[in-house]
Amino acid sequence: MTTLTTAPAPAPVAAPAPVAAPAPVAAPAPVAAPVHDVAPVLPVVGADTLVPLVDGRQVPYANLDVAASAPALEAVADRVTRVLPLYASVHRGAGYLSQVSTALYETARRTIGAFVGARDDDLTIVTRNTTDSLNLLAGCVPADPVTGEPGRVLVLDIEHHANLLPWQRVTDATVVTGGPSVAATLAEIEGELAAGVADGRPYALLALTGASNVTGEALPVADVVAAAHGAGARVVLDGAQLVPHRRFSLADTGVDYVAFSGHKTYAPFGAGALVGRRDWLDVGTPYLAGGGAVRRVRTTRTEWHEGPARHEAGSPNVVGAVALAAACDELAALDPRVAGEHEDALRRRLVDGLGALDRVEVVHVWDDAVDPVGVVTFTVSGYDPGLVAAYLSAEHGIGVRDGRFCAHPLLGRLGFDAGAVRASVGLGTAGEEVERLVAAVRSLVDEGPQARYDVVDGLWVVVDDPRPVPAGSGLEGLLATAALGADEAFGCLPDDL
Numbered sequence: 356m357t358t359l360t361t362a363p364a365p366a367p368v369a370a371p372a373p374v375a376a377p378a379p380v381a382a383p384a385p386v387a388a389p390v391h392d393v394a395p396v397l398p399v400v401g402a403d404t405l406v407p408l409v410d411g412r413q414v415p416y417a418n419l420d421v422a423a424s425a426p427a428l429e430a431v432a433d434r435v436t437r438v439l440p441l442y443a444s445v446h447r448g449a450g451y452l453s454q455v456s457t458a459l460y461e462t463a464r465r466t467i468g469a470f471v472g473a474r475d476d477d478l479t480i481v482t483r484n485t486t487d488s489l490n491l492l493a494g495c496v497p498a499d500p501v502t503g504e505p506g507r508v509l510v511l512d513i514e515h516h517a518n519l520l521p522w523q524r525v526t527d528a529t530v531v532t533g534g535p536s537v538a539a540t541l542a543e544i545e546g547e548l549a550a551g552v553a554d555g556r557p558y559a560l561l562a563l564t565g566a567s568n569v570t571g572e573a574l575p576v577a578d579v580v581a582a583a584h585g586a587g588a589r590v591v592l593d594g595a596q597l598v599p600h601r602r603f604s605l606a607d608t609g610v611d612y613v614a615f616s617g618h619k620t621y622a623p624f625g626a627g628a629l630v631g632r633r634d635w636l637d638v639g640t641p642y643l644a645g646g647g648a649v650r651r652v653r654t655t656r657t658e659w660h661e662g663p664a665r666h667e668a669g670s671p672n673v674v675g676a677v678a679l680a681a682a683c684d685e686l687a688a689l690d691p692r693v694a695g696e697h698e699d700a701l702r703r704r705l706v707d708g709l710g711a712l713d714r715v716e717v718v719h720v721w722d723d724a725v726d727p728v729g730v731v732t733f734t735v736s737g738y739d740p741g742l743v744a745a746y747l748s749a750e751h752g753i754g755v756r757d758g759r760f761c762a763h764p765l766l767g768r769l770g771f772d773a774g775a776v777r778a779s780v781g782l783g784t785a786g787e788e789v790e791r792l793v794a795a796v797r798s799l800v801d802e803g804p805q806a807r808y809d810v811v812d813g814l815w816v817v818v819d820d821p822r823p824v825p826a827g828s829g830l831e832g833l834l835a836t837a838a839l840g841a842d843e844a845f846g847c848l849p850d851d852l
């Protein structure tokens with residue numbers, strides 16, 4: 356048998372190297388200086404609340420868990436106090452105060468919509484929170500016009516469960532695994548959107564976080580909107596961590612819907628919002644069936660309202676809506692540069708201060724993310740995240756969050772299935788609180804915890820916790836079962852954290 360061989364191709368002649376200017380050497384990013392002197396941007400209620408430590412001292416509570424729930428702005432609490440004497444039923448009463456309360460509610464709706472740049476034809480629906488808003492929208496995604504199958508929704512695996520589970524339950528959801536960089540992740544999304552079009556099964560909606568509740572990072576909104584709209588899909592932003600931290604506008608960005616929570620926007624009075632395109636919402640399944648959502652009811656047939664009322668059955672939360680509107684007023688009046696610089700200074704100090712400690716790893720999704728919001732997640736090797744959080748509370752009076760942050764797919768992909776610790780800051784955070792955290796973690800790394808800790812029912816607690824329930828607050832009776840930490844009164848569902 357003859358073996359044919361081919362003559363080796365002549366070696367390519369290397370082109371002469373262009374005479375290049377010396378590559379600029381990237382200056383190392385400056386390490387953030389301590390932020391002891393950074394003052395809060397806006398006053399919040401409870402900023403000087405004292406909490407007990409296990410050694411018997413009392414210290415001001417350092418609330419570094421703002422991403423979970425932010426304290427009320429003082430201006431929000433003031434507005435609520437002024438509105439309460441006017442409180443009466445909304446949309447349901449002929450009495451004078453009912454009329455006033457209805458006007459307050461509808462004015463609040465307009466303020467909330469305007470704050471997120473609602474277009475003239477957008478609806479602003481007052482909900483309970485982001486979870487509620489996204490569940491509501493999930494019920495309104497149109498079915499495929501040809502097959503009648505549930506509409507297709509594309510989601511990234513970095514999402515909070517609130518922006519994952521509603522789509523999986525009600526729509527035809529596809530979860531895309533993000534790439535190692537922003538660019539790679541955008542390419543994944545574009546590829547999946549294009550595949551949907553090519554298969555004749557285009558996506559109706561792309562559901563994306565405006566800022567990750569784990570790392571504060573986000574994809575560039577303009578690129579996401581261009582990709583989605585180019586493939587005929589709409590975009591909903593989970594604005595839970597975005598809206599409290601950055602000026603955001605539906606009209607300016609072209610985003611179709613945004614969902615957010617009052618309790619993360621310095622207005623913890625039980626209201627949130629869904630704002631966006633009217634057409635789906637006007638014909639979608641009414642979110643709740645009940646009074647206020649209907650025009651006419653017969654025993655066999657119901658005519659539902661269009662507009663916000665369609666999805667707001669039951670007595671509206673006027674206090675919550677007024678509080679959220681008050682927060683929107685305050686945030687709108689702020690110079691966005693001042694707010695951004697404050698948060699950025701605190702965030703950079705957290706990243707650099709914690710990152711410089713032995714055994715501490717700061718979590719991020721992408722290397723090339725720009726402008727993350729003030730959320731920093733980390734681990735301390737050798738210490739369970741639950742123990743770190745319990746230690747910070749018991750020995751330093753610092754409140755953080757630990758666990759998997761209702762973002763199990765992301766934590767799993769990044770290799771943090773055992774969870775992590777999250778510190779988050781906002782407009783009411785002082786630099787001193789950030790410094791306390793950095794110092795406390797340093798002392799954990801150097802010396803270990805001073806108290807003894809154990810796991811009870813899946814939660815880390817101080818053994819024989821000596822901290823008393825808050826005394827003199829007048830709330831003692833309401834805290835009857837609160838042997839702090841150890842009792843189910845403060846327990847949550849550890850598996851779901």
Ligand code: PMP
Nearest residue numbers: 484485486515517568595596616
């Ligand atoms: N999305 C993100 C990004 C969040 O951080 C949260 C709350 N942790 C939610 C959604 C859910 O918000 P809520 O609990 O107010 O419904």
